[in-house]
Amino acid sequence: MEKIKLGISTCLLGENVRYDGGHKLDRFLTNTLGGYVEYVPVCPEVECGLPIPREAMHLEGDPDSPRLVTTHTKQDMTDRVVQWARKRVADLEKEDLCGFIFKSDSPSSGMEQVKVYNEKGMPVKRGVGMFARIFMEHFPLLPVEDEGRLHDPKLRDNFIERIFALKRWREVLTRKESRGNVVDFHTKHKLLILSHSPKHYQTMGKLVAKAKDLPLKELYQKYQTLLMESLYLKTSPKKNTNVIQHMMGFFKEQLSSDEKQELLEVIDHYRQEYIPLIVPITLIQHYVRKYDQPYLKEQVYLHPHPSELQLRNHV
Ligand code: SF4
Secondary structure, eight states, X not given: OOOEEEEEXXXXXXOSOSTTSXXXXXXXXXIIGGGTEEEEEEOHHHHTTOOSSOOOEEEESOTTSOEEEETTTOOBOHHHHHHHHHHHHHHHGGGXXXXXEEOTTOTTTOOSOEEEEOTTSOEEEEEOOHHHHHHHHHSXXXXXXXXXXXXXXXXXXXXXXXXXXXXXXXXXXXXXXXXXXXXXHHHHHHHHHHHHOHHHHHHHHHHHXXXXXXXXXXXXXXXHXXXXXXXXXXXXXXXXXXXXXXXXXXXXXXXXXXXXXXXXXXXXXXXXXXXXXXXXXXXXXXXXXXXXXXXXXXXXGGSSSOGGGXXXXXX
């Protein structure tokens, strides 16, 4: 797989673009995830023509539609940043991004819970950064996160799973449109989808079963929307346990009663969150290889992202 293109707030890469001339380097993003992604940096404040260093800014007014204002001299930067942002998101369409990682808490780049000050100078953490809002409205289905939330192992696993899934889907889009390509993609992603949303699993199964009744364009569009909606929903020990038990059913004939007992114990320990997901998954992978189970061998659920990232060691 070629590298995944991700947009990112420039300061997270260690570039000295912040208002005080500093940066907010995040080593997980540069050193670890950086091995698999190609970043497209975006710094709204510098790219719209403001200098480094510059006066700090914050959001003011209505949290649903705030103004971007400098904190001391009270210059209103809203129109300048909004105009630039509209052009920038149109340009970003050419980049084929599979997601965006925003800088948390920034009045320009924060994706949620950014402070918005009222007329008395009191903040409420309900705002969205000026550029982040325009980006998310323009690309509603793209996975987005901020570097703060990505310190949470479950959110990190979910985001990285989504960007890898979207990259694989984009590879399908580069091939000639055919119902067979959608069916093939869906077959391999069935258990991954089930681990996020049993409801989407049902709906997408029906969509694919009726693929021949739909115009190709409509099939691709509907499938893509459902795929991104389903993976946005978080997995849980309960949902993963359901999927792993389902996989266990493929080995009914082969496993000895001791092996079954051991697998059931491991699954139950995972369900109770005594051990991480990687443990039952490794045991299932062992049986998939040992018994050469053809359907499970192809399931992306067993390897949704590179194991070097160790994401399932912590969820
Ligand atoms: S938070 Fe956004 S605007 Fe601020 S320095 Fe980082 S990239 Fe630039």
